[in-house]
Amino acid sequence: MLTMSDPYALTTSLGYRMTLVSRISERRFEAALTPLGLSRVTWCVLMAVGQEDLQNPSDIADWIGIDRTATSRALKRLEADGLITRAPGLTDKRTRITRATPDGLDRLKQANAAAEENATHFNAKLSWYERDMLVTILNKLMQDESRGIPGL
Numbered sequence: 237m238l239t240m241s242d243p244y245a246l247t248t249s250l251g252y253r254m255t256l257v258s259r260i261s262e263r264r265f266e267a268a269l270t271p272l273g274l275s276r277v278t279w280c281v282l283m284a285v286g287q288e289d290l291q292n293p294s295d296i297a298d299w300i301g302i303d304r305t306a307t308s309r310a311l312k313r314l315e316a317d318g319l320i321t322r323a324p325g326l327t328d329k330r331t332r333i334t335r336a337t338p339d340g341l342d343r344l345k346q347a348n349a350a351a352e353e354n355a356t357h358f359n360a361k362l363s364w365y366e367r368d369m370l371v372t373i374l375n376k377l378m379q380d381e382s383r384g385i386p387g388l
Contacts, residue, residue, distance in 0.1 A: 261358060268350035272343055273317060277302065279347045281310040285320055286336035286344045319343055 246252050262276065269279055280300045284290040290299055297307040311334065314320040319340030325331030336344065359367060 261354065264357070265351060265354045268354065269347055272346055272350070274343065274347055275310075277306060278310045278314055279344075279351075281307060282314055282319060282336060282340055282344050282347070285314075285334050286341050291332065291334040314340065 266276060269275060274282065277300075280302075281296055284296040284299050288299060290296045293304050293307045293311060296311075297304045300307070311320065311322065315322055318337055320334055320336050322332045322334050325333055362370065
């Protein structure tokens with residue numbers, strides 16, 4: 237039994253372990269994205285544009301759950317790399333029409349395959365029951381919490 241005089245056990249705490257698993261998964265996925273010239277953020281932005289047909293930086297930021305500044309940086313990077321195009325809107329020149337290029341769609345397909353492989357890697361460590369329970373438990377932990385991330 238812990239008492240107030242016992243130190244907090246960081247490495248066995250639930251929050252630490254959830255963060256550690258998240259970081260391990262993220263690093264593994266980032267390693268697969270690097271040869272494609274993408275990061276997790278640029279992949280998410282490319283997915284928002286190429287799969288979700290989102291064009292407005294604010295909509296993209298909300299969908300991903302990042303700030304608009306990070307979204308704008310990612311859009312500039314993707315445009316410089318030839319993975320998206322941005323052009324003035326047809327009726328309102330202040331708006332931008334954002335589209336994935338054929339190279340961008342090909343890169344997105346490769347990145348999505350890497351994401352699927354990463355998910356398969358970690359899912360294979362659990363039985364179907366454990367996966368189902370983990371999702372149930374994580375959903376329960378998120379219940380009634382302010383997520384601070386739009387769209388989740």
